[in-house]
Amino acid sequence: MTGSISLVGAGPGAADLLTLRALDRIRSADVIYFDRLIDPAVLALAGPQVEMVFTGKEVGAHAWPQDRINAVIVASARAGRNVVRLKSGDPSVFGRACEELSAARAAGIPIEIVPGVTAASAAAASIGRPLTERGETDNLVIATGTCRPGDEAPDWGALLRPGTTLALYMAMGKLAEIEASLIAAGLPADTVVEIVSNASTGRERQLASTLGRMRAEVMANGLKGPAIIFVRRPKAAAIALALIA
Amino acid sequence: MTGSISLVGAGPGAADLLTLRALDRIRSADVIYFDRLIDPAVLALAGPQVEMVFTGKEVGAHAWPQDRINAVIVASARAGRNVVRLKSGDPSVFGRACEELSAARAAGIPIEIVPGVTAASAAAASIGRPLTERGETDNLVIATGTCRPGDEAPDWGALLRPGTTLALYMAMGKLAEIEASLIAAGLPADTVVEIVSNASTGRERQLASTLGRMRAEVMANGLKGPAIIFVRRPKAAAIALALIA
Structure with a gap:
């Protein structure tokens, strides 16, 4: 069975500025792909059963290229997992959401945007x-x-x-x-x-x-x-x- | 003891697009002054002990003038109450927040903005x-x-x-x-x-x-x-x- 992808706005940083919907998606995810700017307090809301994958830049290393992120989230969803792609702020504002929406749609994977506080x-x-x-x-x-x-x-x-x-x-x-x-x-x-x-x-x-x-x-x-x-x-x-x- | 005023973003409408902080303020309010555009699903989150005051326009009646809202929220806070001023979306975007911030500051009442999803x-x-x-x-x-x-x-x-x-x-x-x-x-x-x-x-x-x-x-x-x-x-x-x- 095909999974789904949720582009979730993590809000500006403070964990209590997440929306209730974002919290729900984080808690019910199978895997969360998250960026450099996501606050640890937000990441801590995911349960221990959720696989956490860091796609951002670490000191001395490079961030994942966008193509790789697109491919990996689509492959995860195709394998039947509930994928959360966690983005700081609102995914619609400078969030590279277009590329991920296009990749999911091309692959026939259901995808939604959960808006956040920018x-x-x-x-x-x-x-x-x-x-x-x-x-x-x-x-x-x-x-x-x-x-x-x-x-x-x-x-x-x-x-x-x-x-x-x-x-x-x-x-x-x-x-x-x-x-x-x-x-x-x-x-x-x-x-x-x-x-x-x-x-x-x-x-x-x-x-x-x-x-x-x-x-x-x-x-x-x-x-x-x-x-x-x-x-x-x-x-x-x-x-x-x-x-x- | 002086109360406080919280200008709370209720988000765009869906109750689960409230932030956790907004929900906290709504639940711990003594009184909530709300506008016409606030969804009933959001208002339902307030406990039965919270006084709900509608400041918007009803059919055949007029909305409260801004001056009256300013005066009433300040008077409520001065009487020691935790006042929530619930605004649709983000209070900072077309929310008339300036007027309410100015009135509270002039009166020496603590006031905060809780940002929301616009x-x-x-x-x-x-x-x-x-x-x-x-x-x-x-x-x-x-x-x-x-x-x-x-x-x-x-x-x-x-x-x-x-x-x-x-x-x-x-x-x-x-x-x-x-x-x-x-x-x-x-x-x-x-x-x-x-x-x-x-x-x-x-x-x-x-x-x-x-x-x-x-x-x-x-x-x-x-x-x-x-x-x-x-x-x-x-x-x-x-x-x-x-x-x-």
């Missing part, structure tokens, strides 16, 4: 500042610092239109480029930047900085990813700039 | 198509069809740059304006539009349509909000258009 939501909750602020920022743009190798970098400045909160994922290695792009788009160097690393976990750290100072302060504070970087361009600022010009 | 994540999971598709759509823009009264409508066409998935909330009443804005921005009328109403609930409905046909098909199918409307503009389409031009 890191930007957890980071916003931690700093106590919402992702949208009525009348100020009515758009939330979730973008990445790291695209597919060979792809052009996103034009962050163009994304940060007036009335927008920009939440950057996987961007801690691109601070210089982001600063340059946003300054070129007309944002003042003293624009507030909020950074939350490891949101919701015991290792969470927060930094309130500015566009001009963030690189130096991230370095001085030894802040590392995974992190969410927030930059806001309220409608009011746009109006003020128009009045000055 | 409706776009649930809608993407339901249709089995992620919010970002590597190399195609590296940006997710969450925008609204409904701004503060008196505010200008968002420029949806400008938000939907190449490489973007646009997820529109509270937009079912603005289909004509959205169509016009996106067509003016250069999107073909046969651009695929996916609509998911009441994502994750027993009343969920899905519609795959196009920019040009969505208004007629939404009407013909009697589709109503709350719904998420997805429109995608992949990088590849931008390249193809550039080659034609």
Whole structure:
């Protein structure tokens, strides 16, 4: 009998930010394939009978290539097992879910997505500042610092239109480029930047900085990813700039 | 002794898409103030000892004004109660959380945000198509069809740059304006539009349509909000258009 695959959002890190459905899938799995960013507190929720397979990068080793993950989860499900593919945050946001959905569908394996709390939501909750602020920022743009190798970098400045909160994922290695792009788009160097690393976990750290100072302060504070970087361009600022010009 | 306020994300609707933390807050609340969009299955999780107060719109009546909600939750917490303010989805996304955070802070009441699964994540999971598709759509823009009264409508066409998935909330009443804005921005009328109403609930409905046909098909199918409307503009389409031009 064919098994099934569940792409499960593990949430941002804290075990109690898992959904009840994710917990159910983790507990009833035969095998769980998990990534580097999954918190040990989440992994501990699986029973002792569940086979745990780490697909992420260990020091001095490489992460599994996506093709290998696709092949292995499909083979496991074909062997009749309930496969959980555990992904940090929400599998639909920068989760490489497409490749795994396609592989499963091509093989005729039932596959579902269990949505999760994405890191930007957890980071916003931690700093106590919402992702949208009525009348100020009515758009939330979730973008990445790291695209597919060979792809052009996103034009962050163009994304940060007036009335927008920009939440950057996987961007801690691109601070210089982001600063340059946003300054070129007309944002003042003293624009507030909020950074939350490891949101919701015991290792969470927060930094309130500015566009001009963030690189130096991230370095001085030894802040590392995974992190969410927030930059806001309220409608009011746009109006003020128009009045000055 | 002063109580506290917890702005709790109830998730998209299905009770098992609540987080464990949200469930804990609901179970340990003295009073829960909840909105129109909270699913009865979620409300049923509160114990019989919890006072339930409906702040939403009933047929023929008005929703509580935001000021009244602010005042009442602060007064309840000041009276020593554990107050849960239950919001659909993630409180940080179009949740009017700012106003409630400000009111609590001004009154010196401890307040937290419990993040939740936002409706776009649930809608993407339901249709089995992620919010970002590597190399195609590296940006997710969450925008609204409904701004503060008196505010200008968002420029949806400008938000939907190449490489973007646009997820529109509270937009079912603005289909004509959205169509016009996106067509003016250069999107073909046969651009695929996916609509998911009441994502994750027993009343969920899905519609795959196009920019040009969505208004007629939404009407013909009697589709109503709350719904998420997805429109995608992949990088590849931008390249193809550039080659034609």
